Amino acid sequence: MEKQPLKIAIMGAGAIAATHIQAYQQFPDLCQITAICDLFVDKAQKLADEHKLAANVYQTLDEALSQADFDAVSICLPPDAHCETAVTSLNAGKHVLCEKPMAASLEECDRMISAAQANGKLLSIVCQNRFKTPMQKVKALIDQQTAGRVLFAAVNSLWWRGANYYDIWWRGTWEKECGGSMTSHAVHHLDLLQWMLGMPKRITSVIANVGHDNSECEDVGMAILEYDDKIAQLTASLVSHGEAQDMTFQCEKGRLSIPWDPAVNKALGNGFPEADQQALESLQEAYANLAELSLENHPAQILNFLRAIQGEETLLIDGNAGRNTIELIMAIYRSAALRQPVMLPLTPDDPFYRKPSMNAIMPRFHEKTRSVDNFSTSKITFSRDVGK
Numbered sequence: 001m002e003k004q005p006l007k008i009a010i011m012g013a014g015a016i017a018a019t020h021i022q023a024y025q026q027f028p029d030l031c032q033i034t035a036i037c038d039l040f041v042d043k044a045q046k047l048a049d050e051h052k053l054a055a056n057v058y059q060t061l062d063e064a065l066s067q068a069d070f071d072a073v074s075i076c077l078p079p080d081a082h083c084e085t086a087v088t089s090l091n092a093g094k095h096v097l098c099e100k101p102m103a104a105s106l107e108e109c110d111r112m113i114s115a116a117q118a119n120g121k122l123l124s125i126v127c128q129n130r131f132k133t134p135m136q137k138v139k140a141l142i143d144q145q146t147a148g149r150v151l152f153a154a155v156n157s158l159w160w161r162g163a164n165y166y167d168i169w170w171r172g173t174w175e176k177e178c179g180g181s182m183t184s185h186a187v188h189h190l191d192l193l194q195w196m197l198g199m200p201k202r203i204t205s206v207i208a209n210v211g212h213d214n215s216e217c218e219d220v221g222m223a224i225l226e227y228d229d230k231i232a233q234l235t236a237s238l239v240s241h242g243e244a245q246d247m248t249f250q251c252e253k254g255r256l257s258i259p260w261d262p263a264v265n266k267a268l269g270n271g272f273p274e275a276d277q278q279a280l281e282s283l284q285e286a287y288a289n290l291a292e293l294s295l296e297n298h299p300a301q302i303l304n305f306l307r308a309i310q311g312e313e314t315l316l317i318d319g320n321a322g323r324n325t326i327e328l329i330m331a332i333y334r335s336a337a338l339r340q341p342v343m344l345p346l347t348p349d350d351p352f353y354r355k356p357s358m359n360a361i362m363p364r365f366h367e368k369t370r371s372v373d374n375f376s377t378s379k380i381t382f383s384r385d386v387g388k
């Protein structure tokens with residue numbers, strides 16, 4: 001029997017919603033958008049009109065659930081609304097694709113994962129950067145140990161945002177945005193790091209706010225992640241002009257990196273390095289021989305989500321993948337706030353497992369004093385280097 005196109009509801013009509021809509025629109029045989037929901041209904045209507053959607057608009061999820069017909073929900077809401085929206089949708093029998101960060105706490109992540117399991121529905125967390133050719137190729141080289149074991153990784157999650165970025169009502173607070181540069185931006189690189197290297201056993205970190213006076217949360221941070229047999233270091237920043245980003249994996253037999261810039265050294269008789277041209281060429285060849293993705297970013301993840309709902313593919317990114325990244329972020333915050341290393345996993349009796357007890361401990365770097373309902377533009381830019 002021919003499968004019917006899946007009906008999709010978009011929750012939130014802000015900046016990232018357009019990216020979701022444009023991705024779903026690439027697969028008209030597989031899906032159609034039937035509902036858009038936003039606190040500001042006029043924004044939902046404008047988005048529907050701009051994309052020529054035959055979708056109804058609603059103000060709340062409850063309205064959409066009671067009046068619209070849909071199979072799956074794309075959650076494009078501020079982070080504090082992710083968990084309740086996902087759990088309510090899953091309990092109503094809908095599949096859920098949720099934007100990053102998955103949720104405000106591990107307790108919220110666990111509720112989302114339990115609701116998906118209890119209702120037999122799919123829960124996927126947006127990690128669009130995994131669906132980029134260089135990410136896939138470097139991950140494959142690491143998995144195949146083409147350059148041997150990873151010894152040391154260095155990640156620069158460097159972004160730039162103007163001070164007015166925090167003027168929108170929900171940003172810049174532990175309550176609603178649920179964090180700063182780690183939660184909103186380095187979340188991408190922390191996801192990639194745990195996808196490629198697995199979870200560390202210990203984390204030590206420092207955070208600060210050096211340039212955003214309308215935010216309670218951090219805009220820079222550094223974390224050291226210790227594994228049994230390697231170490232990783234991540235710098236997160238929202239004050240980095242040019243947004244140069246990179247991930248470098250120093251392995252036993254060469255350097256792998258994103259953007260791709262390999263190197264291989266061999267030792268002289270006294271241990272000093274010289275370039276190993278032959279080994280470099282075979283590393284270049286191994287990279288070149290790996291397949292290119294034909295579809296990248298949100299469209300690639302959304303296609304996997306749709307096909308997984310139809311039972312045609314395995315879901316590539318589930319709730320546990322999103323939870324791992326939240327666990328890294330919570331450990332980073334715990335270490336920074338309490339100024340001590342943190343052992344993983346974090347357990348349910350830890351104050352950093354739950355949002356209220358964590359928020360009671362986190363420093364308020366500044367008081368949020370400016371707030372607007374909406375910006376004059378919903379245009380967003382995506383970083384230059386991530387995944388080149």
Ligand SMILES: NC(=O)c1ccc[n+]([C@@H]2O[C@H](COP(=O)([O-])OP(=O)(O)OC[C@H]3O[C@@H](n4cnc5c(N)ncnc54)[C@H](O)[C@@H]3O)[C@@H](O)[C@H]2O)c1
Nearest residue numbers: 012013014015016038039040076077078079081099100101
């Ligand atoms: N994957 C990425 O690269 C990427 C990029 C940007 C944003 N995001 C994520 O997307 C989410 C949304 O970010 P954004 O930049 O689109 O924000 P935004 O402020 O532009 O849009 C959010 C929209 O949700 C609406 N809203 C808020 N609470 C609501 C509620 N309870 N019910 C209905 N509508 C509600 C707001 O009115 C707003 O229109 C965040 O989690 C953010 O981290 C991801």
